[in-house]
Amino acid sequence: MKSKIIAFALFASTTAAVAFYPAYRSIGAISPATVESAVLPPTANRSVGNEQPVVEVVFVLDTTGSMSGLIQAAKDKIWSIATTMAQAEPAPLIRMGLVAYRDRGDAYVTRVVDLSTDLDTMYATLMDFQADGGGDGPESVNQALHDAVHKVSWTQDPSAYQVVFLVGDAPPHMDYQDDVKYPHTLAVAAEKGIVVNAIQCGQNRWTLREWQQIAQLGTGQYFQVDQAGSAVAVSTPFDEKLAALSAELDKTRLYYGSAEEKAKKQDKIEATEKLHASASVESRARRATFNASQSGGANLLGEGELVDDVASGRVDLSDIAPEELPEPMQAMAPAAQQALIAETAQRRTKLGRQIEELAHKREAYLDKEVRDSGIGEDSLDEKIYSAVREQAAKKGLSYEADAASY
Structure with a gap:
């Protein structure tokens, strides 16, 4: 019952700033990225369209x-x-x-x-x-x-x-x-x-x-x-911590785009908040495990997530109209925007590594419990x-x- 859990890639700059960013995506394998003066350069962390089943x-x-x-x-x-x-x-x-x-x-x-x-x-x-x-x-x-x-x-x-x-x-x-x-x-x-x-x-x-x-x-x-x-239906000693870390990871999402696109993403955020408020601890731990898989990134982030898109090189931060940025970033100077993205990426990677480690421990625990009990x-x-x-x-x-x- 070993599911494929993504390893969160550590990447560091050799110059002024260091940031972390996970290849926490539904498409493609892990690939490193670096941050030069808190600016994330292009990476190729997704495969192209129909290559993924x-x-x-x-x-x-x-x-x-x-x-x-x-x-x-x-x-x-x-x-x-x-x-x-x-x-x-x-x-x-x-x-x-x-x-x-x-x-x-x-x-x-x-x-x-x-x-x-x-x-x-x-x-x-x-x-x-x-x-x-x-x-x-x-x-x-x-x-x-x-x-x-x-x-x-x-x-x-x-x-x-x-x-x-x-x-x-x-x-x-x-x-x-x-x-x-x-x-x-x-x-x-x-x-x-x-x-x-x-x-x-x-x-x-x-x-x-x-x-x-x-x-x-x-x-x-x-x-x-x-x-x-x-x-x-088996609970594990790791469920509560996984659920808590997953909630923190969700807070690192920054969505951008037109007013209509951001409204759709707000619906997703509200659905996630409802899940954290009402779903069982065990269900939230299972969700954290799925989101840590190579297939789970599409649910975790979806489309139009700023940190991921800038880090991967799919968009250039300077090309995004101010009104399309997340509201807290619209009045920021460019350097502050870049610093926020780098800081968010670092926090996301740290949380992702913790989730990955606990997800493996949870699977090992369940494997033994289910095998022993039949x-x-x-x-x-x-x-x-x-x-x-x-x-x-x-x-x-x-x-x-x-x-x-x-």
């Missing part, structure tokens, strides 16, 4: 009243699932989305969260979902699958590994005359190259039959878990990993880890 995952989740245990498991484990997917070689760009569904007559039938590398915002939405509504009978599975295939912005890249995990405990309504039935939707998914897996919660025999059919038509896998989700063998974590490893191999992604990340 893409993994796109949409969870289609029943959020009716009987699913409270599984919904909580999703909130607890989504970061571990992301880290598991980040274990691939080459390290992929990971985009996740969500379709929550209930049934007609409930507060909603479906709610769609589009695919994005911004897992923080997706997770903040997931946190709001509560188990409610529904009944003892079928649910709007047909519409949920249709929305997952048709209302999500899947990439057109044929080399991408694109996968849906349907998670629920009740069969679909096949009596709604105006529904697009799942066999038709799954035929479209197959044409698009989207794999559909079906995870049954509980023992409903009618669900069993339909879920197996969905997995077969979706060229995916069927597996069953108990009503609570059968996920591995709780991972039939867990949701391992079933998802098994499906991903087999299916992603067809797209050229290799997963060599012995087990999922927990």
Whole structure:
């Protein structure tokens, strides 16, 4: 279960100033950069566009009243699932989305969260979902699958590994005359190259039959878990410190751009703040571990992050209009702006190194706990990993880890 954790590169100037900057990015390997008089020169810390494989995952989740245990498991484990997917070689760009569904007559039938590398915002939405509504009978599975295939912005890249995990405990309504039935939707998914897996919660025999059919038509896998989700949930002595360091690392982000671009980044910052305020310590530790992976930088920083863009040479600080800078920097003299970027880079690298060290210790602790107890063998974590490893191999992604990340 060894996930690939980035080593934070130490780089130093031989002249007036020394700064540190991590190659804490979703794309590319670690590369050194130097600071000359507190000015960060160009580096090549990202690979180009299509050189990085893409993994796109949409969870289609029943959020009716009987699913409270599984919904909580999703909130607890989504970061571990992301880290598991980040274990691939080459390290992929990971985009996740969500379709929550209930049934007609409930507060909603479906709610769609589009695919994005911004897992923080997706997770903040997931946190709001509560188990409610529904009944003892079928649910709007047909519409949920249709929305997952048709209302999500899947990439057109044929080399991408694109996968849906349907998670629920009740069969679909096949009596709604105006529904697009799942066999038709799954035929479209197959044409698009989207794999559909079906995870049954509980023992409903009618669900069993339909879920197996969905997995077969979706060229995916069927597996069953108990009503609570059968996920591995182990706390470690490192979780609280990882969560605290991750919160400090998030404070080093400086976003720039147009007013519209900065407003979007403010939404991301607010989602992150919500996560730190409300998510469990264990979930925040799992997020810190994912963000420290080569795939996790896209979630940590996203686009338009000033320190990263200046350090990498993608932008020159002097070329940015004052009104597009982060507000605290707009009235600063150029030398003060450069000093702030260097200071922020140094702080980010120090925090990143601490997170990397603790993430390794956390993984070693979990590896022993799960191995000694045997709780991972039939867990949701391992079933998802098994499906991903087999299916992603067809797209050229290799997963060599012995087990999922927990």
